[in-house]
Amino acid sequence: MSETNGRDPTKRTVAEQRSYLVTTVAQAKTITTNWLKGVDLDQAVTLGLPEVDDRYHIWRVPLRKARTRTKIGELVIDAYTTEILPEKTTRPELLEARLLGKREEGTKKANPSELVYKLSELRNTIGYGDSEKLIEEMPAASVDLIFTSPPYFNARPEYSEFEEYDEYLQKMRQVIRRCHRVLSEGRFFVINCSPILLRRASRNESSKRIAVPFDLHRIFIEEGYDFIDDIHWLKPEGAGWATGRGRRFAADRNPMQYKAVPVTEYVLVYRKRTDLLIDWHIRNHPDKELVAASKIKDGYETTNVWRINPKTNSEHPAAFPTELAEKVITYYSFKGDVVMDPFAGSGTVGKAAVKTGRRFVLYDINLEYVQLMQRSAQDWLGKVAEDILCVNVPPISADSRLF
Numbered sequence: 266m267s268e269t270n271g272r273d274p275t276k277r278t279v280a281e282q283r284s285y286l287v288t289t290v291a292q293a294k295t296i297t298t299n300w301l302k303g304v305d306l307d308q309a310v311t312l313g314l315p316e317v318d319d320r321y322h323i324w325r326v327p328l329r330k331a332r333t334r335t336k337i338g339e340l341v342i343d344a345y346t347t348e349i350l351p352e353k354t355t356r357p358e359l360l361e362a363r364l365l366g367k368r369e370e371g372t373k374k375a376n377p378s379e380l381v382y383k384l385s386e387l388r389n390t391i392g393y394g395d396s397e398k399l400i401e402e403m404p405a406a407s408v409d410l411i412f413t414s415p416p417y418f419n420a421r422p423e424y425s426e427f428e429e430y431d432e433y434l435q436k437m438r439q440v441i442r443r444c445h446r447v448l449s450e451g452r453f454f455v456i457n458c459s460p461i462l463l464r465r466a467s468r469n470e471s472s473k474r475i476a477v478p479f480d481l482h483r484i485f486i487e488e489g490y491d492f493i494d495d496i497h498w499l500k501p502e503g504a505g506w507a508t509g510r511g512r513r514f515a516a517d518r519n520p521m522q523y524k525a526v527p528v529t530e531y532v533l534v535y536r537k538r539t540d541l542l543i544d545w546h547i548r549n550h551p552d553k554e555l556v557a558a559s560k561i562k563d564g565y566e567t568t569n570v571w572r573i574n575p576k577t578n579s580e581h582p583a584a585f586p587t588e589l590a591e592k593v594i595t596y597y598s599f600k601g602d603v604v605m606d607p608f609a610g611s612g613t614v615g616k617a618a619v620k621t622g623r624r625f626v627l628y629d630i631n632l633e634y635v636q637l638m639q640r641s642a643q644d645w646l647g648k649v650a651e652d653i654l655c656v657n658v659p660p661i662s663a664d665s666r667l668f
């Protein structure tokens with residue numbers, strides 16, 4: 266067989282004319298196999314024959330049960346970019362449910378007239394461990410709001426558990442994916458994050474900024490969330506001078522050396538993808554008194570710029586202010602709801618949840634922070650703190666103060 270597989274070499278395929286990045290069945294299969302490995306389904310699922318659809322410049326790869334070869338879904342790849350299109354691809358949870366021959370809660374497409382509003386039964390929880398694992402133990406659709414700020418990526422290995430930025434993003438994807446399962450239909454995931462500065466290693470190198478929020482944005486969209494808002498948390502002037510950014514320019518004023526001093530952080534708002542209107546949640550909430558009590562009072566933030574002083578006096582180096590958490594919680598949940606922070610640090614989200622009449626689920630991988638949360642919870646809740654479900658750590662007792 267010739268290199269052109271017997272076809273007329275003067276005729277270029279559509280894929281070649283359009284300079285697709287995915288031009289062969291083998292490439293489409295490799296992309297799909299890697300995706301299946303990433304979602305732990307590579308053993309259970311086999312591939313059908315990939316087909317290119319030039320009208321939409323996509324590849325469709327049938328996904329079949331390994332044992333019976335019954336089709337259980339398909340993966341759709343953008344032929345131009347190699348990206349997997351999440352809105353067209355069968356979601357991993359649905360594949361899992363079909364493999365097991367059952368419908369998992371939350372995988373059914375919402376039919377507003379059939380759906381029943383279920384109040385979460387979770388109680389206040391503080392857990393020690395990797396949130397990726399802890400979330401797996403939780404029931405589907407048991408959380409009403411997620412608010413978090415993720416760990417920082419730091420290129421210096423002595424400060425970071427992640428050697429490579431891609432490894433960091435992959436970890437964030439795993440947590441964001443697991444959060445999707447436990448978040449109730451149409452509920453919000455709000456994340457506080459900002460670009461990071463990688464300091465230069467020597468005088469001959471320049472420093473580098475990484476736009477973490479934009480990379481996280483893509484992950485959210487791919488994992489089944491809709492983008493709702495980009496809120497800018499504005500810190501008072503002068504807050505950013507400590508980083509030294511902009512000082513050099515202030516002295517020399519040379520073009521191209523200009524560097525804006527960062528005085529904002531993003532508060533990005535996503536919603537678990539759904540066909541339900543927000544109105545559905547308000548009309549179907551089983552406790553009308555709670556809905557009425559959750560109405561937002563005058564003096565709320567009317568724009569996407571929120572002026573809030575950064576937190577001081579915290580026992581955690583990266584804590585966000587309680588005021589920020591209170592605003593997010595009151596704007597995006599009802600009283601009585603469950604608010605989760607998978608990277609909880611000092612537990613600011615827990616404190617704000619209690620202040621605003623919500624329940625909390627707080628996880629951290631650092632034992633010192635978990636113990637700090639257990640101690641602080643006694644200030645937020647008094648004796649009731651002893652009822653907190655503590656995962657992988659002893660329950661709170663009056664002695665917890667001794668940690």
Ligand SMILES: C[S@@+](CC[C@H](N)C(=O)[O-])C[C@H]1O[C@@H](n2cnc3c(N)ncnc32)[C@H](O)[C@@H]1O
Pocket residue numbers: 394395396397413414415416417581583584585586607608609610611612613614628629630631634
């Ligand atoms: C930016 S801090 C959060 C600070 C928090 N918002 C506060 O107000 O105190 C991120 C936290 O994530 C925790 N963390 C990092 N990786 C984690 C993981 N895989 N699971 C749970 N917690 C993790 C770190 O120990 C750190 O306390």
